[in-house]
Amino acid sequence: MAEKTATQRIDFNELKSGGFIKQNQKDLFTVRLKVPGGRITPDKMMKIAEVAKKYSRMGYCHLSFRQSVEIIGVHIDDFDTVVKELAAVGQKIASCGPRVRVPTACGGCEYNPNGIMDTQSKALEVDEKFFGIPCPHKFKMGFSGCPIDCTRTREMDLGFQGVVYPVWGKDLCNGCTLCAKACQEGAIVPDKEGRPIFDESKCVYCGDCIRACPTDAWKDKKKGWLVRTGGKHGRHPREANEVLNFLPDNKVDDFVAATVKWYKENGKPKERIGSCIDRVGLEKFKKEVVGAFLKA
Amino acid sequence: MVNEEKIIPDDKIDLRGVLCPINFVKTKLKLEMMDAGQVLEVILDDGEPLRSVPRSIKEEGHKIIKVENIENAYRLLIRKA
Ligand code: HEM
Ligand code: SF4
Ligand code: SF4
Ligand code: SF4
Numbered sequence: 475m476a477e478k479t480a481t482q483r484i485d486f487n488e489l490k491s492g493g494f495i496k497q498n499q500k501d502l503f504t505v506r507l508k509v510p511g512g513r514i515t516p517d518k519m520m521k522i523a524e525v526a527k528k529y530s531r532m533g534y535c536h537l538s539f540r541q542s543v544e545i546i547g548v549h550i551d552d553f554d555t556v557v558k559e560l561a562a563v564g565q566k567i568a569s570c571g572p573r574v575r576v577p578t579a580c581g582g583c584e585y586n587p588n589g590i591m592d593t594q595s596k597a598l599e600v601d602e603k604f605f606g607i608p609c610p611h612k613f614k615m616g617f618s619g620c621p622i623d624c625t626r627t628r629e630m631d632l633g634f635q636g637v638v639y640p641v642w643g644k645d646l647c648n649g650c651t652l653c654a655k656a657c658q659e660g661a662i663v664p665d666k667e668g669r670p671i672f673d674e675s676k677c678v679y680c681g682d683c684i685r686a687c688p689t690d691a692w693k694d695k696k697k698g699w700l701v702r703t704g705g706k707h708g709r710h711p712r713e714a715n716e717v718l719n720f721l722p723d724n725k726v727d728d729f730v731a732a733t734v735k736w737y738k739e740n741g742k743p744k745e746r747i748g749s750c751i752d753r754v755g756l757e758k759f760k761k762e763v764v765g766a767f768l769k770a
Numbered sequence: 771m772v773n774e775e776k777i778i779p780d781d782k783i784d785l786r787g788v789l790c791p792i793n794f795v796k797t798k799l800k801l802e803m804m805d806a807g808q809v810l811e812v813i814l815d816d817g818e819p820l821r822s823v824p825r826s827i828k829e830e831g832h833k834i835i836k837v838e839n840i841e842n843a844y845r846l847l848i849r850k851a
Contacts, residue, residue, distance in 0.1 A: 587825075651839075652834070655816070686828070687828075688833060688837075
């Protein structure tokens with residue numbers, strides 16, 4: 475009964491985008507706000523605080539596990555005003571349900587010494603192009619700046635993690651062994667003169683050797699993204715498959731588009747892309763999606 | 771290490787037992803009190819300090835000119851930028 479009157483009172487398109495989640499309490503909803511990559515301006519934070527103070531009938535917000543801010547206990551009658559007031563600073567509502575969600579990202583390389591790739595601008599770009607596209611089930615993406623992988627791309631439906639390919643030049647090397655010390659993977663062992671012997675099979679492409687080398691004998695040959703697909707958490711977690719390494723930065727959008735398209739064609743309703751891959755085979759995904767990017 | 775000529779440091783700091791990132795901060799403060807071109811000797815523990823401090827020094831633009839293994843620790847010579 476409440477539902478019926480509600481339909482007349484609110485803009486139903488807004489509800490369908492999915493950022494309004496029904497609570498236990500009658501007529502109260504959680505309003506999930508979009509914070510792509512977890513980066514938010516003080517202006518938006520202040521507006522959210524103001525709106526939450528006025529319209530949260532339970533008196534608090536919650537920081538979700540995917541970096542969004544949720545205003546708890548918003549009455550259905552207040553939806554319109556909440557949306558309008560937030561729009562004044564450009565704050566949008568997030569999503570839930572079977573569609574492309576807001577991407578998560580780590581702080582990235584602007585201020586973090588480990589960062590290799592710019593996760594923040596990529597997350598924004600991908601969010602602008604793909605947010606809300608309907609899919610067989612939810613579709614979550616994440617961006618990590620380096621192999622420490624704070625964003626946990628192994629749990630994403632589609633995850634991108636920054637990598638750098640190190641190359642060593644003998645001319646500049648003075649045999650100080652700092653690179654071997656810096657490498658936490660045992661991919662560098664010093665020879666008798668202290669010069670590095672590189673075992674690429676152990677390398678995770680973190681670039682610690684490049685940062686450590688005092689003479690710049692190690693340089694980055696290329697940077698890019700390690701791509702993982704099919705990860706999920708929940709009742710039955712599944713670790714993502716590594717499907718491609720060193721995807722160039724300007725190919726990320728194309729890769730997302732190709733993956734979402736494939737998922738829509740191959741996934742059954744309520745099936746995450748990981749389960750879909752388990753059913754139809756990773757080889758099929760590789761052939762039909764990854765193949766086109768291999769020569770990049 | 772292929773670096774023969776003997777360099778006499780202008781100042782030294784022993785950071786054995788000092789943890790990240792205090793060891794780096796102390797190195798930085800010491801370097802700030804020196805003149806450009808002068809050489810600082812730093813003694814660091816193996817492990818995390820040796821992994822992190824040299825790279826931070828490099829990020830600040832200084833030059834590590836020598837690295838030497840002494841018992842259970844490392845001796846670095848840094849030329850101030
Ligand atoms: C300007 C100074 C520094 C900044 C801004 C900085 C920033 C950061 C950030 C953002 C992370 C990622 C944390 C996360 O999200 O989990 C990190 C990780 C870390 N930093 Fe720093 N850091 C600095 C200096 C140092 C120094 C001097 C050391 C040690 C000597 C250090 C050691 C570490 C370690 C061990 C980690 C964790 C890596 C891991 O999770 O495996 N950092 N740092
Ligand atoms: S993934 Fe790497 S770049 Fe991103 S926050 Fe973690 S350590 Fe920094
Ligand atoms: S990139 Fe990282 S893992 Fe690879 S050799 Fe360098 S320090 Fe080791
Ligand atoms: S850190 Fe650089 S100079 Fe030192 S051994 Fe490695 S490559 Fe050579």
